[in-house]
Amino acid sequence: NDRTPTTPATTQQQQTNTIAMQTIGPEGDLPTLIARQDHLNVLCYIRAHKLREPQTVVTHGKLLLGIISDADNDGGQSITMRRKPLGLGNAERLAALEQLCVASLDVGNLPLAESCLDAMQAGASNSLVAKESPRYRKLLGMCLESSGDYDGASKVYDALLQDNPSNAYAAKRKYCILAAQPGKETAAMQTLNDYLSKHPGDIAAWNQMADACLATSDFKGAAYCYEEVILGCPLDSNIHARLGEAYCTAGGLANAKLARKHLAQAVQLDSNNLRAWYGLIAAAEGYLEEVEKLSGKGRKEAEEEGVEVAKEVIKFGGEKLMQVYKGTEMMNVVERMLKESSELL
Secondary structure, three states, X not given: OOOOOOOHHHHHHXXXXXXXXXXXXXXXXXXXXXXOOOHHHHHHHHHHOOOOOHHHHHHHHHHHHOXXXXXXXXXXXXXXXXXXXXXXOHHHHHHHHHHHHHHHHHOOOHHHHHHHHHHHOOOOOOOOOOOOOHHHHHHHHHHHHHHOOHHHHHHHHHHHHHHOOOOHHHHHHHHHHHHOOOOOHHHHHHHHHHHHHHOOOOXXXXXXXXXXXXXXXXXXXXXXXXXXXXXXXXXXXHHHHHHHHHHHHHXXXXXXXXXXXXHHHHHHHOOOOHHHHHHHHHHHHHHHHHHHOOOHHHHHHHHHHHHHHHHHHHHHHHHHHHHHHOOOOOHXXXXXXXXXXXXXX
């Protein structure tokens, strides 16, 4: 018998591997759980997979917690909540209330979100979470933001940061408060810059800073931010395309070369990224225009280094776009655009 005997260690390793391969959260997919009206596991699935499905959370959260919303005489909402839903422990109820509170704010239902906060504090002896806890104050700050009380929300986040200076969530919410108010763009960028100095690994924050730089026409700053984003997602074609566009718009021979490099990387990662193909042609055109501005030795070196490459890029990109739009209404428009590009060759 050539079979390898199964030892306890082998069995334990197999069990570990099986557990590691299993999908986190409840078994089954979301549509199946919704069809079963399994409200608790619908919420658990959405939390486990970090999905943004606010309307689904509101629908199933209200059913799970026994919440009834009726329009009152003033045109608002009257919220009735079952004191303690049957079959739910305190931990499950608190998690559902938190999830429902955030989803309610996402769909613009502030009364429902506030009722969730009240339910967490239903009685001094039966409260699910202390008012002084960061868990509760985070939700309170978001509700204040949603109501337009930015000063009140800022005080909540300032207190959270005073208790814990490394509270990334509170720091990001302070940026969001400033970004939501017209005329405070500079203060918002400074707040985000301070956040990034303490949390340089936050890719989403770097992407947000890039958008802020583009809004102020700081293309070199945007390129720097996108370089940081690429460190976290080097295989994202769209990020390479945006970085190439930022370099191309910033201008200059060196930036034109960098733009061409990243846009070429973008089309290599996703050959159907039409935005990257257009950008690649534009970057090659920009390179040729920058070379035309040079004279003497500098121009000769630039011509030897990349002029022929740029011309071939324009031809190759044009052929690709013609294939994509062949037989469509856009064919003539693209053809005229590419004809203008061919004049540089």
